[in-house]
Amino acid sequence: MHTRLLTAAVLLAAMIAVIAAALNPGAQAQGDRTTGTRQRVASPSPSPTPLSPDDETLRSDEVLRVETNLTNVFFTAADKHKRFISDLKREDVRILEDGVPQQIFTFQQNTDLPLSLAILIDTSRSEERTLPDEKMAAQAFLEAVMRPQKDEAAVVSFTGDSTLEQGLTGNVARLRRAIERVEYVPPSGLIGGGVVVGGTPPISDSQQMLAGSTAIWDAVFTTSNEVMRDSAEHTRRAIILLTDGQDTSSQVHMSEAINSAVKVDALVYAVGIGDRYSYGVDEGSLRKITEATGGRAYFPRNEGELRDAFAQIQRDLREQYLIAYAPTNKTRDGSYRRVTIEITNPEVQRQSLKLTYRPGYFAK
Numbered sequence: 425m426h427t428r429l430l431t432a433a434v435l436l437a438a439m440i441a442v443i444a445a446a447l448n449p450g451a452q453a454q455g456d457r458t459t460g461t462r463q464r465v466a467s468p469s470p471s472p473t474p475l476s477p478d479d480e481t482l483r484s485d486e487v488l489r490v491e492t493n494l495t496n497v498f499f500t501a502a503d504k505h506k507r508f509i510s511d512l513k514r515e516d517v518r519i520l521e522d523g524v525p526q527q528i529f530t531f532q533q534n535t536d537l538p539l540s541l542a543i544l545i546d547t548s549r550s551e552e553r554t555l556p557d558e559k560m561a562a563q564a565f566l567e568a569v570m571r572p573q574k575d576e577a578a579v580v581s582f583t584g585d586s587t588l589e590q591g592l593t594g595n596v597a598r599l600r601r602a603i604e605r606v607e608y609v610p611p612s613g614l615i616g617g618g619v620v621v622g623g624t625p626p627i628s629d630s631q632q633m634l635a636g637s638t639a640i641w642d643a644v645f646t647t648s649n650e651v652m653r654d655s656a657e658h659t660r661r662a663i664i665l666l667t668d669g670q671d672t673s674s675q676v677h678m679s680e681a682i683n684s685a686v687k688v689d690a691l692v693y694a695v696g697i698g699d700r701y702s703y704g705v706d707e708g709s710l711r712k713i714t715e716a717t718g719g720r721a722y723f724p725r726n727e728g729e730l731r732d733a734f735a736q737i738q739r740d741l742r743e744q745y746l747i748a749y750a751p752t753n754k755t756r757d758g759s760y761r762r763v764t765i766e767i768t769n770p771e772v773q774r775q776s777l778k779l780t781y782r783p784g785y786f787a788k
Contacts, residue, residue, distance in 0.1 A: 494529060494748045495521075498660065498718075499765055499781035500740055508743045509777060516769040519747050521761050530748035539569065539662065539741060540592065540655035541577040542647050542690075543599075545606050546667035548583045548638040550703035552608045557727050558666050558697060559603050565664075565734040566603075569741070570596050576659075578651050581606045584637035584673045586646050592655055637673035640665070641681035644692065644713070648684035661690040662719065662741060668698025669706030678709065682716045687786060691719040693737050697730065718782030740780070756788050 497519065501509040514531035543562050547555065566577055572594065579589040579602040590602030644663060652661050663685060671678075685692050694710040710721040720740065722733035753761065762784045767773050 494750055495785065496530075497747045497749075497763055497765070497781055498534065498744045499747070499779050500744050501777045501779055503775055503777055506736065508739055509775070510743060512745060512772070516767060516772050517747070518766050518768050519749060520764040520766070521749075521751055521753065523762075523764075524752055526749040526752060528747055528749050530746060532746050534744055534746040537744075538656065538659040539575040539577075540652065540659040541566075541569070541575070541661075542592075542651050542663045543577065543579050543603070544643050544647060544663060544665045544667070545579070545581045545603070546583075546638060546640070546665075546698070547581045547606060547608050549608070549610070550638070550668050550670060550698040551666075552610075553699050554697050555606070555608050557730060558695075559606060561695075561727075561730045561734050562664070562666065563600050563603050564731065565738065566599050567596055568735075569738045570594065570599075576656060578647075579603055579606070580643060580647050580651065582639065582643040584639045586639070586643045588651065592651065638667070638671055639674040640667055640669065640671040640709075641674035641676050641678050644681040645676050645684045648681070648688050648690055652685075652688045652690045660741060660744075661688060662737075663690050663692045664737065665692060665694045665710070665713075666697060667694070667710075668700075668703055669694070669696055669708075669710040670698070670703055671706075671709070678713060682713055685713075685717045686782070686784075690717065691782065692717040693719040693740070694721040695730065695733050696721060696723040716783065718780065720780060751787075753787075759787050760784055761787055 501512055503509060510533065514528060517528075517531075519526050519528060543566070545551075545555075545558060545562065551558070569575065570577065574594070576592045576594045577599055578592045579599060581587050581589055589605055590598055593599065644665065647663055652663070655661055674681075682692075692714050694714050696705045696707055696710045698705055705723060707721070707723055710723075714721040720737070722729075722736065724730040724733050747765070751761070763782065765779050765781055767777060767779070
């Protein structure tokens with residue numbers, strides 16, 4: 425008798441559990457999501473391997489692709505004096521994908537999106553003289569742009585190798601200390617001006633070569649894949665690159681660095697700065713990587729222009745428009761789709777506005 429009662433109770437409890445699970449199917453899934461923690465790498469890989477198209481889900485231009493299959497494109501508008509224009513309307517513009525006009529579902533100003541930033545600081549020999557000014561400007565930029573409980577940033581230094589000085593954090597004090605730690609370390613035996621004296625030999629010839637070289641595209645590639653990929657969801661991602669653009673030792677090509685940034689929806693802003701007299705600044709390369717990712721390149725000549733460059737980057741990240749459209753091309757083949765935004769209002773056209781946006785995306 426007791427055995428039959430116990431069996432009936434067990435069956436009744438099992439039935440209640442099944443009914444409860446049917447009534448609330450998301451309970452277990454929600455529990456799994458809340459117990460997970462974000463994982464960050466300790467340091468970007470010094471020897472990046474280029475991604476293949478199957479390595480990740482390829483997402484669209486600038487930020488978010490949601491279940492409604494809308495493609496979102498952010499853009500900024502500035503006049504010939506670099507003043508930002510904030511009064512554009514939906515009827516003033518049109519958007520094309522691979523030359524085909526698209527129907528705009530959303531057009532709005534968007535100034536409150538959270539930011540995920542990575543500051544990349546070149547510490548190679550060509551930056552020895554300008555590095556103190558770069559560090560001060562970068563610190564001032566982060567203190568001005570970061571909002572508590574909303575934005576996050578990381579700090580990466582690089583020569584021929586890349587070092588993660590500070591992972592993504594919203595703590596401005598930690599970011600300031602990370603930038604303070606960044607310093608130019610000459611290769612063994614070098615005291616400046618190309619003068620070599622005796623000293624402790626390098627551990628290996630490869631380490632000596634890395635210390636005396638500059639791998640810009642490797643730094644962008646590893647930052648995109650090892651830092652920005654781990655950033656918070658639904659943010660505007662940007663890489664701020666401080667360098668003279670003189671790449672001497674990257675293992676990946678510039679195009680691979682560009683694609684890595686596009687795939688994680690990160691704009692690249694470049695501040696072309698360094699020892700212009702001894703090494704020069706490769707403006708062409710920096711313009712190419714920034715334009716291909718939807719950012720801009722700045723080439724300050726003094727400390728004042730350096731501060732102005734960071735101020736313009738801050739406004740660029742804040743003062744923007746959002747266009748959302750459903751692509752007429754429904755094929756999901758991983759191909760690259762070229763995006764064009766045009767001013768159609770004749771009165772606005774006369775202002776000769778410069779529109780800045782990512783010129784394309786990889787279809788999902």
